[in-house]
Each structure stands twice: as C-alpha cells, then as structure tokens.
Amino acid sequence: MDAKTRTSRRSFLKGSVAIAGASVAGAASATETDPLITEIQDWASITGAGVDETPYGMPISFEKDVVRRNVEWLTASPISSINFTPIHALDGTITPQGCAFERHHSGAIELRKEDYRLMINGLVDKPLVFQYTDLERFPRENHVYFCECAANTGMEWAGAQLNGAQFTHGMIHNMEYTGVPLRTLLNEAGLGAAGDLKDKWVYVEGADASSNGRSIPMEKALDDVLVAFKANGEALRMEHGYPVRLVVPGWEGNMWVKWLRRIEVSDMAVESREETSKYTDVYENGTARKWTWVMDAKSVITSPSPQMPIPHGKGPLVISGLAWSGHGKITRVDVSRDGGITWQTARLGRQGDTKALTRFYLDIDWDGNPMLLQSRAMDETGYVQPTKQQLREMRGENAVYHNNCIQTWFVDENGVAENVEVS
Amino acid sequence: MSKSLNQVFLPVIGGTALALSAALLFANMDYGQKKIGSLEKRVEQVSLQAETANKRADEEAAVVSELRDKIAEIQEAAAARQANAADLTEVAPGNDGKLGLGREAQPAEVAAWDVDVLPDGRGLPEGKGDAYWGEEVFAEKCASCHGDFAEGVDNWPVLAGGFDTLGDKDPVKTVGSYWPYLSTVWDYVHRSMPFGEAQTLTADETYAIVAYILYSNDLVDDDFELSHENFAEFEMYNRDGFVIDDRPELEYAKWRGEPCMENCKPSVEITMRATFLDVTPEDGGESVMNHATADDTPTFVAAAPSTGTDATATEEAPSAAASPSVDPALVAAGEKVFKKCGACHAVGVGAKNKSGPHLNDLIGRQMGSVEGYKYSKGFVAANEEGRVWDEVALAEFLAKPRSYMKGTKMAFSGLKKQNDLDAIAAYLKSVGE
Numbered sequence: 004m005d006a007k008t009r010t011s012r013r014s015f016l017k018g019s020v021a022i023a024g025a026s027v028a029g030a031a032s033a034t035e036t037d038p039l040i041t042e043i044q045d046w047a048s049i050t051g052a053g054v055d056e057t058p059y060g061m062p063i064s065f066e067k068d069v070v071r072r073n074v075e076w077l078t079a080s081p082i083s084s085i086n087f088t089p090i091h092a093l094d095g096t097i098t099p100q101g102c103a104f105e106r107h108h109s110g111a112i113e114l115r116k117e118d119y120r121l122m123i124n125g126l127v128d129k130p131l132v133f134q135y136t137d138l139e140r141f142p143r144e145n146h147v148y149f150c151e152c153a154a155n156t157g158m159e160w161a162g163a164q165l166n167g168a169q170f171t172h173g174m175i176h177n178m179e180y181t182g183v184p185l186r187t188l189l190n191e192a193g194l195g196a197a198g199d200l201k202d203k204w205v206y207v208e209g210a211d212a213s214s215n216g217r218s219i220p221m222e223k224a225l226d227d228v229l230v231a232f233k234a235n236g237e238a239l240r241m242e243h244g245y246p247v248r249l250v251v252p253g254w255e256g257n258m259w260v261k262w263l264r265r266i267e268v269s270d271m272a273v274e275s276r277e278e279t280s281k282y283t284d285v286y287e288n289g290t291a292r293k294w295t296w297v298m299d300a301k302s303v304i305t306s307p308s309p310q311m312p313i314p315h316g317k318g319p320l321v322i323s324g325l326a327w328s329g330h331g332k333i334t335r336v337d338v339s340r341d342g343g344i345t346w347q348t349a350r351l352g353r354q355g356d357t358k359a360l361t362r363f364y365l366d367i368d369w370d371g372n373p374m375l376l377q378s379r380a381m382d383e384t385g386y387v388q389p390t391k392q393q394l395r396e397m398r399g400e401n402a403v404y405h406n407n408c409i410q411t412w413f414v415d416e417n418g419v420a421e422n423v424e425v426s
Numbered sequence: 427m428s429k430s431l432n433q434v435f436l437p438v439i440g441g442t443a444l445a446l447s448a449a450l451l452f453a454n455m456d457y458g459q460k461k462i463g464s465l466e467k468r469v470e471q472v473s474l475q476a477e478t479a480n481k482r483a484d485e486e487a488a489v490v491s492e493l494r495d496k497i498a499e500i501q502e503a504a505a506a507r508q509a510n511a512a513d514l515t516e517v518a519p520g521n522d523g524k525l526g527l528g529r530e531a532q533p534a535e536v537a538a539w540d541v542d543v544l545p546d547g548r549g550l551p552e553g554k555g556d557a558y559w560g561e562e563v564f565a566e567k568c569a570s571c572h573g574d575f576a577e578g579v580d581n582w583p584v585l586a587g588g589f590d591t592l593g594d595k596d597p598v599k600t601v602g603s604y605w606p607y608l609s610t611v612w613d614y615v616h617r618s619m620p621f622g623e624a625q626t627l628t629a630d631e632t633y634a635i636v637a638y639i640l641y642s643n644d645l646v647d648d649d650f651e652l653s654h655e656n657f658a659e660f661e662m663y664n665r666d667g668f669v670i671d672d673r674p675e676l677e678y679a680k681w682r683g684e685p686c687m688e689n690c691k692p693s694v695e696i697t698m699r700a701t702f703l704d705v706t707p708e709d710g711g712e713s714v715m716n717h718a719t720a721d722d723t724p725t726f727v728a729a730a731p732s733t734g735t736d737a738t739a740t741e742e743a744p745s746a747a748a749s750p751s752v753d754p755a756l757v758a759a760g761e762k763v764f765k766k767c768g769a770c771h772a773v774g775v776g777a778k779n780k781s782g783p784h785l786n787d788l789i790g791r792q793m794g795s796v797e798g799y800k801y802s803k804g805f806v807a808a809n810e811e812g813r814v815w816d817e818v819a820l821a822e823f824l825a826k827p828r829s830y831m832k833g834t835k836m837a838f839s840g841l842k843k844q845n846d847l848d849a850i851a852a853y854l855k856s857v858g859e
Contacts, residue, residue, distance in 0.1 A: 344726060413699070
C-alpha cells in the first residue's frame with residue numbers, strides 16, 4: 004500500500020464516520036475512489052476457511068449481536084424465565100431455531116430420543132405408550148406456524164416500558180414444523196370410550212420438572228394440533244422441547260407443551276396452575292377472563308425501531324415489520340407515519356399463511372422529519388388490531404397477558420427510534 | 427413438461443452435424459485439396475452417425491410420447507383426487523386408519539404418570555395433614571423462596587394475602603386471593619414444587635402444606651386438617667371470579683370492519699416515553715438511548731384535508747439544563763434505577779432489612795454496619811477496618827459488586843451506565859435526609 008492510497012483510505016474512513024450521522028450516504032464515492040475496490044483485499048488474495056471448519060455452522064461473528072436477550076428483573080430466576088427473539092434484526096418470516104425465544108418453568112432439559120415415551124390415556128379405547136421411533140412411522144405433515152407467548156407485550160399495558168421491538172414483541176417465533184396430527188394419535192388409541200366428543204378435553208403434559216400441563220378442548224385437538232419433532236427441517240432444539248413438542252396453531256405459547264409426555268382424554272378441564280393462576284386476564288373490576296387461548300391479530304414494525312435506528316438519513320427507506328393472527332391469515336397491514344392520523348396500506352412480502360407470521364414492507368422516500376410509526380394488522384375474519392386505548396377501555400391495565408395493541412415508535416430526525424405512547 | 431422432452435433431444439443431435447458441415451466449408455478455403463478427401467470421409471461418418479442419432483431420436487420420441495400419456499394419466503388421477511380432497515397435502519384416506527403402532531400402557535405406568543387432580547377432587551390419593559405440621563414442612567422445604575408466611579422472598583412468588591386487591595392498580599394474585607380451585611394448589615405443589623426437587627412430596631405432606639397455605643391466607647384455623655375426604659367441601663375465595671373468554675361478543679363484534687385511513691384524529695402527541703423508565707437491559711444491542719425530555723418531541727397534527735401528505739412536525743425548545751447542585755431530575759431518575767434494587771433493599775421511613783440491608787443514610791455510613799443484618803465476610807472485615815460509604819466507593823461497588831467486594835452475597839451483576847450510578851447516588855442521598 005503506497006502513501007497516497009493510505010491517505011485516501013484514511014480520509015474515506017473518516018468521511019464514512021461523518022456520513023453515518025448525516026443524511027447523504029455514499030457521497031464520498033462520487034469524488035474519491037473506494038480502497039475496498041481499488042486495493043486488493045486480504046480476502047481476495049488469501050484463502051478462506053476450509054469445509055468442515057464448523058461441522059454445524061454458526062452465524063458469522065459480525066452477526067453476534069443477533070441473539071436472544073433476557074430482561075433480568077422480570078423473574079426471580081433464569082430457570083423459570085423467558086427471553087426474547089431478536090425480531091428487530093431478522094427479515095422474512097422464518098425464525099432460526101438458535102435465536103427463537105425460550106420460556107421455561109423449570110429449565111430446559113436434556114431428554115434423549117431413546118428415553119422418550121409418550122402416553123395416551125384417560126377416556127380412550129386402549130391406553131398406549133409410544134416410543135420416539137413409533138411417531139416417525141405415522142403419516143406426517145409440514146406446516147408453518149407462529150408461537151407467541153401470551154405475555155408478549157405484557158410489560159407495556161401500563162405504559163411504554165421497554166425500548167426495543169425485541170423486548171416489546173420478541174416472545175414470538177415462527178417455524179416450519181414436521182409432525183403427526185394429534186388427531187392421528189388419538190385415533191390410534193380410539194375415542195370410542197370418550198362418547199360424545201363435544202364436551203371432552205385433552206390434557207397435555209410435559210416431562211420436565213414443571214410438568215407444565217394444559218387442557219385443550221377436543222374440537223381444537225382434532226383440528227390442527229400437531230405432535231411435532233422437527234422444526235425448520237432439523238430436530239427441535241433442547242430449549243424448544245427436544246425431542247417432541249406440541250404445536251397448537253394460533254393459540255398461546257404456554258399450550259405448546261414441550262417434552263410432551265402425556266395426552267389424557269378427560270371430561271373436564273384440569274384447571275391447572277397455568278390456566279388459573281397464570282395466563283388468565285384480570286380486568287379492572289377484579290374479575291378475570293379464562294380460556295383466552297387464541298392470540299388475536301397483531302403487528303409490529305421491526306425496523307426502524309429502537310434497536311434499529313435509520314443509518315442512512317433521508318431518501319429511500321424500507322419500513323418493515325411482522326403481522327400475525329391466531330384466527331387465520333393476515334389479509335392487510337396498514338402503516339401510519341404520523342401516529343395514526345393517516346394510514347397507508349403496506350406491501351406483503353408474501354401472501355399471508357394461516358396462523359403464521361407475515362412480513363410487510365412500506366417503501367418510502369423519507370424527508371428526514373420525525374415520524375410516529377405504527378402498524379395495524381387485519382386478518383381474514385375482518386378483525387382490526389386495536390389501539391392501546393381501545394384495549395385499556397375494554398380491559399383496564401392489569402390484564403398482563405394478550406396485549407395485541409398497536410405499537411408506536413417515535414423516530415427523530417436523526418433516525419433514532421424510541422418506544423412511546425401517543426394520545 | 428412432456429413437450430420439452432422432444433425439444434431437448436432432437437436439436438442437440440442435428441446441431442452436431444450442422445457444426446461439422448460448417449467446419450468443412452472453412453477447410454476447403456484454408457487447407458487445400460489434399461485434406462478434402464479425409465474431410466469428406468469424416469462428413470460421411472458424421473452423416474452416418476446423424477442417421478443413427480435420428481433413429482435413436484425417433485425411439486426417444488416414442489418413449490416420450492409414452493411418458494406423456496403416463497403423465498396425463500397421473501395428472502388426471504391427481505385432479506380427481508384434488509376434486510375429492512381439495513388438498514394434495516392431505517394424507518391419503520386409506521392411510522387414516524389405525525396403524526397398530528405403540529403398545530398398550532400398563533396400569534402401573536398410567537398410575538405413575540397420571541397424577542393430575544381435577545377440580546371435583548378426582549385423582550386425589552388418600553391421605554391427610556394439618557396446618558401445624560404443614561407449617562413445619564413448609565418452613566423446611568418452601569420458606570427459603572416463598573417466605574415463612576408464604577409472603578414471598580425477593581422476586582419469588584407470593585402465596586398469601588392480596589385479598590380485595592384484584593381490582594387495584596397492581597393486583598396481588600395469590601393462592602388465597604386469586605386461585606379458584608383447591609385442586610390446583612394440591613396438584614401444583616405435589617407435581618411441580620419444591621422448585622428444583624419436584625415430585626418428592628408425599629401425599630400426606632402435600633395435604634399438610636396445602637392446609638398451611640390456606641391457614642397463612644387466613645382461610646382456615648391452625649388446627650385445620652385437610653384430607654381426601656373433606657377436600658371437595660372446601661370452596662376457594664375467588665371461585666366465582668372468572669368468566670370464560672368473552673372476546674367474541676365484547677371485542678370481535680366491535681373491532682371488525684373497515685378501519686379509518688385519513689384524518690383519523692385531529693392531532694397526536696407523545697404521552698409517554700420508554701427512555702424515562704429505562705428498564706431495558708443494558709446490552710439491548712443499541713447505542714442510541716436518547717436522554718431528551720418530553721418537551722423535545724414534536725406534536726403531529728392532521729394534514730389539511732385532501733392533501734394526503736405527511737403530517738407536519740412542530741418542534742418545541744428543549745428544557746433548560748439541569749442545575750448542578752441538587753438535581754430533582756437526577757433524584758427522580760435514581761428512584762427509577764432503584765427498582766433494580768428494591769427486590770432486596772428497602773429505603774425510607776421504617777425501612778427494614780430484606781434479603782439485603784436497608785439503605786437509609788447510606789452515604790457516610792460505615793460499611794456492613796446495619797444492626798441485625800448478617801453480612802458476608804468481606805463486609806464484616808470492611809466494617810472492622812472502619813471503611814465508610816462515600817460516592818466513589820458506592821459507584822465502584824455498584825459497577826462491579828463482586829470484584830469490589832470479594833465473596834459478597836449480593837447477587838447483582840452491576841450498573842453499567844455512569845448516568846445510573848450518578849442517579850442512584852443522588853437518590854440514596856435524598857432518602858437519607
């Protein structure tokens with residue numbers, strides 16, 4: 004490298020620092036040559052990593068920021084706790100397993116396929132025990148579904164609290180599952196003994212120390228519930244219930260029992276701790292709603308957002324986000340840049356899939372003025388995502404769970420975004 | 427698909443012959459007569475090859491047409507299936523019967539795993555235990571997290587009290603105030619507690635503990651004995667406190683329809699900002715926390731009808747800089763930072779020791795000096811050396827508690843922002859006055 008190019012490289016770097024904060028990105032390239040192009044770079048000369056260097060690849064080190072994060076003060080112990088998917092930094096709709104949020108009630112356990120047993124008992128013709136290999140012999144299906152914790156956005160009921168889409172909306176992931184319909188397994192055990200199926204329940208329970216258990220009405224159990232063993236093409240991760248978890252499309256994440264060990268057909272709901280003490284919504288007058296299983300339509304702008312400021316100043320800007328509904332397909336997403344005064348319909352990355360994340364984009368020419376960004380999802384039932392005020396009027400501020408309100412980000416003239424509430 | 431098969435095979439073979447004839451022309455001009463003979467021979471050979479190739483192509487074409495028929499057949503069958511099933515991803519109907527997989531569960535296996543208890547008491551094993559004994563078992567196995575009186579230590583769940591708070595701003599939902607069924611308590615304690623040693627309690631112990639939790643909620647007397655026999659009689663305080671999901675009637679009916687797109691409200695103002703609360707974890711991945719005040723944010727107003735352009739933003743002047751001496755804003759910020767300490771420390775009038783000592787009058791106080799509090803060795807030594815808390819020591823300790831005080835039992839990772847350290851010092855000074 005001769006003296007001249009060295010200087011030009013330094014000034015280019017200096018220039019790019021200044022540009023990062025200013026509004027005209029790429030201006031330097033018009034007047035100066037780019038050493039990344041004019042100089043031979045190491046990677047263009049020296050060879051790179053060989054195959055097998057990482058038998059199972061991790062993201063490149065430059066992406067080490069894109070990880071799950073936890074909010075320590077939320078819970079007493081990380082063993083019974085939750086962390087958040089870095090949705091602000093992802094695009095498309097599929098969540099890689101390695102950064103998909105985790106929620107454990109007694110920690111994630113290591114359960115070998117060889118030690119795995121699944122029992123079906125209760126009101127069935129013949130109680131059965133399956134091994135893992137049995138499950139792989141039933142006809143299986145592939146479906147993409149979102150899994151959202153009922154507490155997602157729960158910290159925001161009383162006000163704007165957490166500064167980042169990861170923290171306000173990151174208790175969600177979206178994966179392609181491979182598994183056997185629960186209906187197939189129930190059929191294998193025989194539902195004759197259950198008689199009229201209308202008022203029957205299926206109680207599902209995990210093998211870990213919390214033995215998390217939930218009651219699912221028979222109608223749902225026979226509909227689209229899956230006993231899944233693969234996600235995004237590979238085995239489930241330990242933290243998501245390896246080797247087998249339940250997938251309950253559109254319904255709150257707590258029902259997606261991990262390390263699924265038992266399925267019991269019964270004539271009433273068990274009213275377990277997770278469906279009475281937890282995951283019930285207290286209203287202003289002190290009464291509570293229970294059996295609020297379906298996750299209503301919801302959306303959030305993932306970029307720009309507090310963790311994703313606009314880096315390039317005014318000009319072309321892609322506003323991007325996610326929308327989903329436990330009632331079916333997302334049919335439309337509107338975006339407002341002025342806190343809900345005017346709305347524009349966004350473009351969908353792909354047509355919405357039922358009970359799966361849908362990506363939306365609004366491609367704008369940003370004038371550099373502050374924005375109050377909001378998104379509003381609509382699903383195939385015609386339901387429109389409510390504002391925070393609408394939800395509060397209906398439910399008060401103490402519900403904790405099932406907060407699907409419209410989120411607002413304030414973006415200032417520097418492109419810095421913040422979680423706010425608006426009138 | 428069937429069409430393309432023909433088109434791929436034939437031109438390739440024809441094309442070879444064509445290229446060679448072109449080569450022949452070229453050769454006539456450039457290489458002279460003596461080569462013509464051998465080239466003509468090659469042309470002959472190539473023509474011959476082309477002939478056999480053509481023949482083969484005819485055969486291939488026959489195969490292709492056969493394939494085409496087969497494809498049409500398959501497509502027809504698929505269309506028929508589609509007409510029947512509407513969805514080709516569905517498992518074929520014949521495959522829906524029983525496969526004979528798995529084996530029958532043994533009664534002892536079912537008994538080992540099927541231990542859940544239903545609201546009407548079905549599933550309970552025989553047994554009994556009273557609140558006296560329950561208190562002993564609870565003290566031994568539960569109190570380290572839930573407190574001697576089920577009041578909850580630090581952030582661990584509170585199991586008692588909270589009656590008549592369900593309609594308040596921060597309802598205290600406990601076994602006593604909130605849980606609608608006694609079966610849930612028995613079932614959960616028996617299956618999921620103690621945390622880290624689940625499924626080790628006997629039936630009698632569980633009856634006794636549940637009796638004690640009821641006693642600590644003032645729902646029974648201390649001689650109350652709970653058993654499988656009187657279990658179903660007991661009615662919980664909040665048994666009628668729940669309604670079944672009524673979103674369909676109350677909310678869906680209201681919130682379906684065509685939403686407003688323009689001039690949906692006259693103006694918009696920011697009413698609350700997350701950075702004021704600032705409870706976001708430090709390594710949120712961003713370096714852009716902004717410390718502006720509410721006055722800095724613009725008001726958005728509806729655009730004049732019909733223009734449809736962006737709303738205009740009107741800037742207001744930032745508030746005056748804080749005064750250097752007593753800064754109420756810093757104290758207020760410190761009060762918020764204290765939320766990170768509040769689980770373990772109390773301050774203010776009558777503050778008691780929690781899992782950490784009270785922090786009243788901290789600045790100027792001797793380290794490890796709160797009476798009746800059992801400090802770890804490091805703090806005892808610091809006390810004996812006569813070390814005193816000043817702002818510098820406090821900031822160093824709070825930035826990295828475990829490196830400042832080796833072996834401290836304060837399980838807190840530290841405050842990473844200078845702003846927070848300044849704010850907490852200001853706040854602790856203010857509560858000491």
